[in-house]
Amino acid sequence: MLQVNVLRQKPDWVKERLAVKNFNHPQLVDEIIALDDERKKLQAAYDNAQSQINSASKDIGKLMGQGKKDEAETLKAEVATHKTQVAALNTQMTEVEKNLHDKLVTLPNLPSAMVPPGKTPEDNVVVRSGGDDNIQLYAGAVPHWDLIQTYDLVDFETGSKVTGRGFPFYKGRGAKLQRAMIQYFLDFNTAAGYTEFIPPFMVNEASAYGTGQLPDKEGQMYHVTEDNFYLIPTSEVPLTNIYRDEILKESDLPIKMTAYSPCFRREAGSFGKDVRGLNRLHQFEKVEILQIAHPDKSYDVLEEMTHHIEKLVQSLELPYRILKLCGGDMGFTSALTYDFEVFSAAQQRWLEVSSVSNMESYQTNRLKCRFKDANGKTQLAHSLNGSSLALPRILASILENNQTEHGIKIPQVLHKYFGAEIIS
RNA sequence: GGUGAGGUGGAUGAGCGGCUGAAAUCAGUAGUUUGCUAAACUGCCGUACGGGUUAUUCUGUACCGCGGGUUCGAAUCCCGCCCUCACCGCCA
Known part of the structure; x- marks a missing residue:
């Protein structure tokens, strides 16, 4: 959620920035300012009143003490008229505030000055890449959904029977490889100073709201109606909400957290080859990194996180590229996003395995996550997060790229976690 | 799930329905003293939204788990909900 003061101070600049994100309702900015004026009045x-x-109430108290009942009664009558006034003003105010708020949350975060213009994924800019995506597979190479069956790593059919489409069973060496990756990713993150968490996998309404999943993305989450809990779409939700309604000390920053969690996404409306195999699931495993940072340093932190994830991807020996997302392809809450894609050779496709974003104060404003600066002023902290990494597509890419006639070679860094060098 | 107790500022913890935005202590912070540290003493030390002034400061309103109610007036009384703790039940 943007701060109203920013709109008031620089309305034209805000509109110009919104346009970069292809947000086409600049009049909302003026409407919000007008509502805020009304609210103030x-x-x-x-x-x-x-x-x-x-x-008057204080006076009544004194008069009663002095036994002047008549005077007290006249004052009481006066208070009564004020009370109807107050009640009316209060309902008006609540209404205006709600209206203002409802409009405000429809504004996406403002893209930073570094965001390239553009409308579609084609307009994203490759900032770095590594590894060789010109992989020569052997003659019998197949996509990961076939490899999975050959080596009995993941069972989609049984997952569909037991739960539904998009809820696979990982099995045998497939399950172990997942566990190995989770372990490795967490170790990699904690070695860089991130504190490890296992968060709750369901959150309450206030938390879902706090990180912006509600109200706009309600349909993307699984909702446990009986208890009004939401299954987390990412551990970002519980982790960030740790700091909801908190005022931190400046010396607490940056706060660095990492967590493994399953992620639940309804993903209504997806179909076709995008959802084949491990490409898109309703439940998948992910390790996340997250930082709460000082506003002056959040872009340095973003670079630091990006390099951290890059090293992790490199260590897996997968061809990758890092995209700086254009205004039109960025997430609603982000000010600047880098996407990581790895190349999956049998599909000949780039698969997104991480998305690293600086939300600036968009999320923390809604969360009320602040800190006291050196001058004793409270100001909003910045929040950043990134996947490190999303497992299914990493698995898909490892399987496809590393397949040989003798089996699937496991990246060297995973050997000690997986306990073998090859799946054959 | 049942019964009981309780939820007050960073922490501990007071608070006859008006003088309580809230005692006291601790922590924190600025300063004085001391050769340094320690100690002692002094000041400051909640958040949000307004208004006037603006590097300052003054002032209004709201907030004592959340939401309602009673009252001229509620941290204080009443109702509902949430949470915590203890005991019991169930249980990985």
Whole structure:
């Protein structure tokens, strides 16, 4: 959620930035400012009326103490008229505030000055890449969904029977490889100073709201209606909400967290080759990194996180590229996003395995996650997060790229976790 | 799930329905003293939204788990919900 003050101070700049994100309702900015003006007026009137009630009440108390009942009664009558006023102003104010808020949350985060213009994924900019995506597979090479069957690593059919499409069973060496990767990724992250968490896999409504999943992305989450819990679409949700309604010390920053969790996504409306095999699932495993940072340093932190993830991807010996997302392809809450893609040779496709974003204060404003700066002023912290990494597509890419006639070679860094060098 | 107790500022913890935005202590912070540290003493030390002034400061309103109610007036009384703790039940 953007801060109203920013809109008030620089409305034209805000509109220009929104346009970069292909947000086509600039008039909303003016509407919000007008509503905020109204809100202020109502508040002044309300405060004034309430103040009169308060002082009259004190007088009544004194008069009663002195036994002047008649005078007290006249004052009471006066208070009664103010009270109807206050009630009316209060309902008006609530309504205006709700209206203002409802409009405000429809504004996406403003893209940073570094965001390239553009509307579609074709407009994203490759900033770095590594490894060789010109992989010569042997003659019998097949896509991962076939390899999975050959080596009995993942069972989609039984997953469909037991739960539904997109909820596979990982099995045998497939399950162990997942566990090995989780372990390795977490070790890699904690070695860089991230504190490890195992978060709750369901959150309450306030948390889903806090990180922005509600109200706009309600349909993408699984909802446990009986208890009003939401299954987390990413551990970002519980982790970030740790700091909801908190005022931190400046010396606490940056806060670095990492967590493994399953991620649950309904992904309504996807189909075709995008969802084949491990490419897109309703439940998948992911290790996440997240930082709460000082506003002055959040872009350095973003670079640091990006390099961290890059090293992790490199260590897996997968061809990758890092994209700086254009305005039109960025997430709603992000100010700058780098996507990591790995090349999956049998599909001849780039698969997104990580997305690293600086939300600046968009998320923390809604969360009310602040810190006291050196001057004793409270200001909003910045939040950043990134996957490190999403497992299924990494698995797909390892399987496809490393297949040989003798079996699937496991990346060297995973040997000690997996306990073998090849799946054959 | 049942019964009981309780939820107050960073922490501990007071608070006859008006003088309580809230005692006290600790922590924190600025300073004085001391050769340094320690100690002692002094000041400051919640958040949000307004208004006037603006590197300052003054002022209004709201907030004592959350939401309602009673009252001229609620941290204080009543109702509902949430959470914590203890005991019991169930259980990986």
